[in-house]
Amino acid sequence: MRYLPLTDDDRRAMLAVVGAPSVDALFEDVPPAARLAGPVDLPSHQGELEVERALAALAAKNVSGAQGPFFCGAGAYRHHVPASVDHIIQRSEFLTSYTPYQPEIAQGTLQALFEFQSQVAALTGMEVANASMYDGSTAAAEAVMMAHRITRRPKAILSGGVHPHYADAIATLARVAGVDVVHQAPGVDAEADVIPAIDAETACVVVQTPNVFGTASELSRIAEAAHAAGALMIAVTTEAVSFGLLKPPGEMGADIVAAEGQSIGNALSFGGPYVGLFATREKYVRQAPGRLCGETLDAEGRRGFVLTLSTREQHIRREKATSNICTNAGLCALAFTIHMTLLGETGLRRLAAINHAQARKLAIALAAIPRVEVLTPRFFNEIAVRLPKPAASVVETLARQGVLAGVPFSRLSPDAGMDDVLLLAATELTTESDIDALAKALIGACA
């Protein structure tokens, strides 16, 4: 087998050194009743060619984004990733290394993480960021747990603009932590709806900009209301490119930012792996979940980087840890950092401007379609529209015509009574002919 270097001669020689009569003898502690007599009922080994053939056949059964006009968003966005990003993350030294627990021989990973943290803090307008979370939704759930730890209060108020999957992930953790989740009714421009619900029991409000309907919001007033009541404001963003155009949460009073970083450097990949961005204020950093990379000096006084403040973490604190998280999203964070380094401030601003411009073209084209209503008042690169018939069936119809027209809101929230709402995103990959094809198909489907 191509991945196993030992030869039968090796095995015999090694058994002799071990002093065991056979490999089976090494498994002597396994109860005989639990030892399998032969291989499990699965296919035998295959060569690279056969495996590649079988998996390519499965891949071919999927319609990829490159095959036609594509408008899906709702928390995962199709962007162009420069070729050098994927080249670097496939270098052995990044791909096949472990968590940098031995800093003297892991400075590559550590310095990249320090750059990542610095970039994320700058992007979100916050003081500090951690070394990444699994994804945006788990970052949001951990943010709520952190607000609960800081305030020792039992309630989290979620706006109706929070991505329903994020709300579900928050609810799952909140339930076991004894945190009540008050989730406001979904609404296109609903962020400020959290304000009247804030009370003395409120640990945090969770708002999203741009929200799941694409609406970009000014959050300062919400932050003021939360802070006046002793609560924290958690700001969620699912489209990291928006930081290149929109005022960041840190400038609007956010205490914690939980964002999805997939848009920068990472493929759609059917929903994962992605990279969660987590940023907060310096004064809360010891309550933060996840790994943190910090600067220090070596024995000769040279700058270096280490994982730090690990007394928050499970491998040290065990049941007293701030979170059970161990692994983060190291390689996805590296992809994010490389792509962001290539973009720089100039590139990111241009990229964001192009995304916004394409979405405006999309909105104008859709608004011109009879019986289609654009709902999102101020958007970055994503809009919600109301269709004259259920969005799910329209999307199916258009898919058959080779147009991936977006995400029906009912797919995320089947019971919201918003079956006619369709979410569509445009990015730098969206062309005018894509928009024309969509509009043409929609006119037909909505007639």
Place this chain on the structure above:
Amino acid sequence: MTLQSIGRPTRAEPAGATETKSLTGGRGLLQDEALIFELGGWEKTGVDLPDSDLDAGDLGDLVRERPIGLPGLSEPETLRHYVRLSQRNHAIDLAIYPLGSCTMKHNPRLNEKMARLGGFADIHPLQPQSTVQGAIALMDQLAHWLKTLTGMPAVALTPKAGAQGELCGLLAIRAAHVARGDARQRVLVPTSAHGTNPATAAFVGYAVEEIGQTACGRVDLADLGAKLGPDVAAVMLTNPNTCGLFERDIIEIARMTHAAGAYLYADGANFNAIVGKVRPADLGVDAMHINLHKTFSTPHGGGGPGAGPVVLGAALAAFAPAPWVTHRPEGFALVEHGGDTQSFGRLSAFHGQMGMYVRALAYMMSHGADGLAQVAEDAVLNANYVKARLAGVLSAPFAGYCMHEAVFDDRWLDGTGVATLDFAKALIDEGFHPMTMYFPLVVHGAMLIEPTETEPKAELDRFCDAVLALAAAAKAGEVDRFKGAPHLAPLRRLDETLAARKPRLRWTPDQDGGAVAAA
């Protein structure tokens, strides 16, 4: 001096007594490398995008006015920066990476290639299910492999790492107890467990109680029996355990656990030792997470992304999180909302780590049922070989064969003035990544070595020779070699206390390094 015919030296002079230092601080081909914030420009970019006329009039006061503070680099500078950084990392592709409990095995590049096929990498999690039948079929196939290898009837694929898998398993256990109107309060965890076990149990709201272990490194059945009771929700067990030993009383442990009305949760971090040889279902396990990044070779990537699917027994299957795969007449479907079912909810957005599913399935198909059993056998043989070669010199706390990893304590260093940490750092100078240190906690000054099955015998010998040479040096009183180690790594030993006392977690413009001014 040996000279060529044209008078050019072909051999170096014997090294002098004095150490030569470079004039610039460089070390041969290893360049010093600054941060991007010290290298890049605020105007510079490595991506050619049209400078569109930004018309954001519709956004009013939402537009970001102040500078962001992000440096940019051209493409060649970016490549050079990150390639230089990469050269400061150890990697499996360079040498054995013997971290116990981490299963640092070879990462086949076929898996990378497959995960990047457009039909997997360039599909959206929420595009119509009719357009992603191949992706859902792949999830179904992965589920079939995992269920068959473990003998369990169900699997929740979505957990994004081992720790989230533990969370998933305990949430299912909690939901199962609650559904019976029998909310329980305690979870029992052996002292040798991974830190994530007690952390997860506490996160889910359980009181955590430790179970002691016997002198032979296994669960103390008497202690377990004394601590089991009607308020115990689960026993969390790693098997093989973190001492590298199989819990030979596992079936009795499962029986006792079940008799108390509790569930047996297995931490599958060490599944590599028994994959294809033993099915956890046959041991009485009710739930177990499987780190795809350990047993099934998806790359560790410098700390993730991982994937931690959880196999579940019949009593727990109904409580699994959404989404899950079903078969319908028109094809595969993903059920994305628990609705009226007993599902405990959703752990994260979308459908889990698709990119890792592809890699893991490619690995499983490559090995097949026969190859996976060979994986376990070679992993166990390699560990026993290392243990046998080192046992005469290093002190092993537990006699007999080990499974996939060999643990040593620090008794053998008594009187040398060298601690486990020093010994590990000295291994770096010899070109090796250290073993896991000070874990498991039950072994004093522990050194936990897991070679994995993908190490050739010659590499094991090279590693053992280095450990033995260092051991001889330690016993010969060469304390300075150890206390100052590493001497030859890109950096000397780093001050972790300083880092924690005055945390600098991001670059700021006022930092030394002569940076470009930001905002």
